[in-house]
Amino acid sequence: xxxxxxxxxxxxxxxRMIDPVFLGTPLYRCDALEPGLGCAVSIKLETAxxxxxxxxxxxxxxxxxxxxDGRRAVVCASAGNLGQALAWSARGRGLDVTVVASRFATAAxxxxxxxxxxxxxxxxxxxxxARERAAALARASGIRLLEDSxxxxxxxxxxxxxxxxxxxxxxxxxxxxxLGGGAxxxxxxxxxxELAPHVEVICVQPSGAPAMTHSWRGRRVVTTDSAVTxxxxxxxxxxxxxxxxxxxxxxxDAVLVEEASIVAGMRMLLDRAGLVVEPSAALGIAAILExxxxxxxxxxxxxxCGSNVDLEAYxxxxxxxxxxxx
Amino acid sequence: xxxxxxxxxxxxxxxRMIDPVFLGTPLYRCDALEPGLGCAVSIKLETAxxxxxxxxxxxxxxxxxxxxDGRRAVVCASAGNLGQALAWSARGRGLDVTVVASRFATAAxxxxxxxxxxxxxxxxxxxxxARERAAALARASGIRLLEDSxxxxxxxxxxxxxxxxxxxxxxxxxxxxxLGGGAxxxxxxxxxxELAPHVEVICVQPSGAPAMTHSWRGRRVVTTDSAVTxxxxxxxxxxxxxxxxxxxxxxxDAVLVEEASIVAGMRMLLDRAGLVVEPSAALGIAAILExxxxxxxxxxxxxxCGSNVDLEAYxxxxxxxxxxxx
Numbered sequence: 001x002x003x004x005x006x007x008x009x010x011x012x013x014x015x016r017m018i019d020p021v022f023l024g025t026p027l028y029r030c031d032a033l034e035p036g037l038g039c040a041v042s043i044k045l046e047t048a049x050x051x052x053x054x055x056x057x058x059x060x061x062x063x064x065x066x067x068x069d070g071r072r073a074v075v076c077a078s079a080g081n082l083g084q085a086l087a088w089s090a091r092g093r094g095l096d097v098t099v100v101a102s103r104f105a106t107a108a109x110x111x112x113x114x115x116x117x118x119x120x121x122x123x124x125x126x127x128x129x130a131r132e133r134a135a136a137l138a139r140a141s142g143i144r145l146l147e148d149s150x151x152x153x154x155x156x157x158x159x160x161x162x163x164x165x166x167x168x169x170x171x172x173x174x175x176x177x178x179l180g181g182g183a184x185x186x187x188x189x190x191x192x193x194e195l196a197p198h199v200e201v202i203c204v205q206p207s208g209a210p211a212m213t214h215s216w217r218g219r220r221v222v223t224t225d226s227a228v229t230x231x232x233x234x235x236x237x238x239x240x241x242x243x244x245x246x247x248x249x250x251x252x253d254a255v256l257v258e259e260a261s262i263v264a265g266m267r268m269l270l271d272r273a274g275l276v277v278e279p280s281a282a283l284g285i286a287a288i289l290e291x292x293x294x295x296x297x298x299x300x301x302x303x304x305c306g307s308n309v310d311l312e313a314y315x316x317x318x319x320x321x322x323x324x325x326x
Numbered sequence: 327x328x329x330x331x332x333x334x335x336x337x338x339x340x341x342r343m344i345d346p347v348f349l350g351t352p353l354y355r356c357d358a359l360e361p362g363l364g365c366a367v368s369i370k371l372e373t374a375x376x377x378x379x380x381x382x383x384x385x386x387x388x389x390x391x392x393x394x395d396g397r398r399a400v401v402c403a404s405a406g407n408l409g410q411a412l413a414w415s416a417r418g419r420g421l422d423v424t425v426v427a428s429r430f431a432t433a434a435x436x437x438x439x440x441x442x443x444x445x446x447x448x449x450x451x452x453x454x455x456a457r458e459r460a461a462a463l464a465r466a467s468g469i470r471l472l473e474d475s476x477x478x479x480x481x482x483x484x485x486x487x488x489x490x491x492x493x494x495x496x497x498x499x500x501x502x503x504x505l506g507g508g509a510x511x512x513x514x515x516x517x518x519x520e521l522a523p524h525v526e527v528i529c530v531q532p533s534g535a536p537a538m539t540h541s542w543r544g545r546r547v548v549t550t551d552s553a554v555t556x557x558x559x560x561x562x563x564x565x566x567x568x569x570x571x572x573x574x575x576x577x578x579d580a581v582l583v584e585e586a587s588i589v590a591g592m593r594m595l596l597d598r599a600g601l602v603v604e605p606s607a608a609l610g611i612a613a614i615l616e617x618x619x620x621x622x623x624x625x626x627x628x629x630x631c632g633s634n635v636d637l638e639a640y641x642x643x644x645x646x647x648x649x650x651x652x
Contacts, residue, residue, distance in 0.1 A: 027347075031441070309600070
């Protein structure tokens with residue numbers, strides 16, 4: 001049998017290298033969501049930490065290894081969450097961080113990257129342009145390039161969520177995972193396939209940024225010309241072949257959801273669960289909303305992967321008025 | 327030396343009786359809040375659980391002991407969070423729950439109490455009227471009355487937060503605790519005074535509902551004729567003598583804050599930390615805002631004790647526009 005690039009023993013070791021502030025995150029059944037969804041829903045909450053996303057799990061690992069290696073600098077492209085987490089993890093480890101981002105990235109994320117002391121370089125294009133620029137910077141300067149999802153530490157960090165889910169896995173049937181570059185999906189998926197193979201691993205991506213889902217379905221890399229979605233954290237166009245190979249081994253399905261469902265998911269999480277989330281973190285609820293029959297009567301976990309939003313945009317999405325209670 | 331009604335060994339035992347979904351809650355430094363506050367701030371987040379407040383810690387204990395005792399029913403007065411938590415904990419333990427609340431209580435809390443299967447009785451007056459009615463119901467029916475803060479299990483449950491804080495206590499100087507009936511303050515205060523005596527235990531109450539603070543300052547029970555505050559979770563008028571006695575032993579200070587500061591605290595927690603909180607949970611930030619010099623340069627933990635709000639009221643308080651970034 002083919003194997004992913006990941007190894008569960010290494011992931012267990014990784015969990016011991018990550019600042020505990022990112023580990024053991026809340027996992028709880030959220031009754032209040034259920035009347036609107038028709039299935040049992042548990043939330044795995046990755047936002048109650050200093051960087052408000054799961055990315056700290058990976059950057060803790062990366063920066064620790066870089067520091068042990070004697071490296072002094074690192075550069076990455078980021079839609080905002082990776083850069084923020086990298087800047088947080090690098091503080092106190094003597095590492096200079098440069099983050100390259102699209103100038104259209106979420107302002108709140110860019111503000112936090114700057115506030116955490118990283119150098120921020122903005123490019124005119126989208127996230128793929130930022131990836132190209134970061135790679136060019138790294139080549140020109142000899143600085144280590146961190147590539148989200150390709151660098152296995154980013155997947156191993158995310159995979160520690162899988163370890164935490166596997167402990168609780170007897171109680172649920174499926175997990176809904178936001179799909180962007182693939183670190184979260186391949187990491188969590190790898191662990192669940194190994195430790196809790198009865199759990200269905202379902203990736204969720206916006207219809208407007210479907211490159212990885214199309215690639216998974218076609219079993220070959222499919223790129224797109226554009227990525228048009230409010231879910232900035234998963235808005236890639238160029239899947240990485242090695243990550244797709246892993247995803248093909250661990251994902252049971254990859255589904256696409258409409259923007260309106262993402263907004264409805266964000267609104268439900270605010271109104272019923274009291275959670276402010278970024279669009280990528282509402283993909284799981286969006287998938288349930290669009291596939292009620294598929295999930296009816298089952299127990300589904302959704303990973304709430306980030307909460308870094310521009311509040312003005314957020315208020316415009318969710319509106320001032322709450323969702324009607326059933 | 328006089329002792330509180332609490333015992334740290336019993337509190338440790340209590341932690342083993344509580345559903346883990348309420349334990350080990352996030353505790354994290356929140357850099358993004360700090361430019362606005364002038365001190366290091368960590369958040370102890372008690373909202374990421376099925377009842378969105380810390381009250382589940384106590385009700386787990388209460389319902390487990392009642393079930394072991396062969397009791398079939400329990401009644402309590404509640405501003406909403408205790409009732410919701412009691413209803414949650416009673417499910418599956420064969421306990422009928424009756425909650426008495428003011429008809430002016432937060433609708434979202436009352437909705438959840440009903441949704442969790444409890445019988446809800448509304449009274450025309452305020453929380454003190456609900457307490458009287460619950461006591462009368464218990465006397466008339468022989469059903470066990472659960473009295474928040476007086477019944478030591480409610481304090482012991484809350485005190486398990488103190489155990490979790492004590493583990494991290496070397497890193498912080500003060501803890502800010504919402505003060506209502508006193509279960510949270512005496513519970514957490516007891517543990518910190520015993521295990522981390524260098525930590526300053528500061529209770530925070532709204533100026534509009536100052537009965538316990540006046541009592542603490544006067545070292546005798548002081549009641550008030552009214553309690554006028556948006557912080558519904560702490561809006562009592564009649565402190566319980568035994569709880570005041572404990573509070574006198576464990577609190578280093580009790581401060582009052584204005585309504586405008588509570589609103590500003592809620593807004594900061596949303597804008598800078600991405601957290602929707604109920605007014606009582608913003609009392610700590612309000613205290614920092616009103617006492618910047620006192621906290622300057624120190625490291626303060628604030629317990630974010632609940633997030634059950636009516637969203638329409640919440641939006642009216644925090645406004646649609648975000649707080650300006652510094």
